[in-house]
Amino acid sequence: RLVQSGAEMKKPGASVKVSCKASGYNFATYSFGWVRQAPGQGLEWMAWISPYKDKTNYSRKFQGRVTLTADTSMSTVSMELRSLTSDDTAVYYCARVVLGSWELPRWDYWGQGTRVTVSS
Amino acid sequence: EVVLTQSPGTLSLSPGERATLSCRAFQSLSGSSLAWYQQKPGQAPRLLIYGTSTRATGIPDRFNGSGSGTDFVLTISRLEPEDFAVYFCQHYGTSTWTFGQGTKVEIK
Numbered sequence: 001r002l003v004q005s006g007a008e009m010k011k012p013g014a015s016v017k018v019s020c021k022a023s024g025y026n027f028a029t030y031s032f033g034w035v036r037q038a039p040g041q042g043l044e045w046m047a048w049i050s051p052y053k054d055k056t057n058y059s060r061k062f063q064g065r066v067t068l069t070a071d072t073s074m075s076t077v078s079m080e081l082r083s084l085t086s087d088d089t090a091v092y093y094c095a096r097v098v099l100g101s102w103e104l105p106r107w108d109y110w111g112q113g114t115r116v117t118v119s120s
Numbered sequence: 121e122v123v124l125t126q127s128p129g130t131l132s133l134s135p136g137e138r139a140t141l142s143c144r145a146f147q148s149l150s151g152s153s154l155a156w157y158q159q160k161p162g163q164a165p166r167l168l169i170y171g172t173s174t175r176a177t178g179i180p181d182r183f184n185g186s187g188s189g190t191d192f193v194l195t196i197s198r199l200e201p202e203d204f205a206v207y208f209c210q211h212y213g214t215s216t217w218t219f220g221q222g223t224k225v226e227i228k
Contacts, residue, residue, distance in 0.1 A: 042222040043157075045216070059216065093165070104171035105152070105153045105170070105212035107165075108167050
């Protein structure tokens with residue numbers, strides 16, 4: 001199960017940090033991905049993190065503006081997005097990523113989503 | 121960079137009908153890295169199919185995935201009322217993930 005932090009309202013230029021807490025399985029053996037969904041739009045991949053490999057990958061669109069971190073002691077991953085504009089208004093989702101030499105890639109469990117609203 | 125194009129944008133069908141959703145890429149993809157998700161209004165996406173054709177746990181056998189190369193298809197053999205939703209395809213390659221823009225299956 002993945003439980004995300006609550007809705008956020010931010011002003012343009014601010015930063016937001018959304019957390020995603022995992023439970024019910026071995027946190028250390030999985031990766032986590034983040035996508036966002038603007039109102040009425042599709043899913044936009046942002047980044048993913050592999051805590052056990054200490055590796056992150058960012059979409060080119062968000063490179064330099066987003067940072068993923070993991071706290072294995074708390075089984076939590078976090079996504080920070082900086083320099084917010086109204087275009088960043090969206091629901092942000094985390095998901096557990098299954099990936100490995102013997103695994104077919106997929107996002108099998110999802111958080112409930114966190115609504116981020118950017119408005120002056 | 122992989123771009124996934126889904127068609128049609130909207131599919132209007134009646135319960136009991138067959139739905140055929142397409143996901144196309146400009147370059148040949150590894151079928152092992154192609155997945156499908158279902159999303160209902162106000163909910164998070166749910167994994168349906170991965171590795172082109174493997175159903176996720178608990179997914180009914182009316183959902184089938186197929187395809188290879190640049191063309192992949194999700195087929196819903198007989199639409200149930202709960203199947204009316206938006207469907208996204210997804211690909212993984214070279215440490216990046218790509219989603220299609222989605223196909224909405226609506227009640228006719």
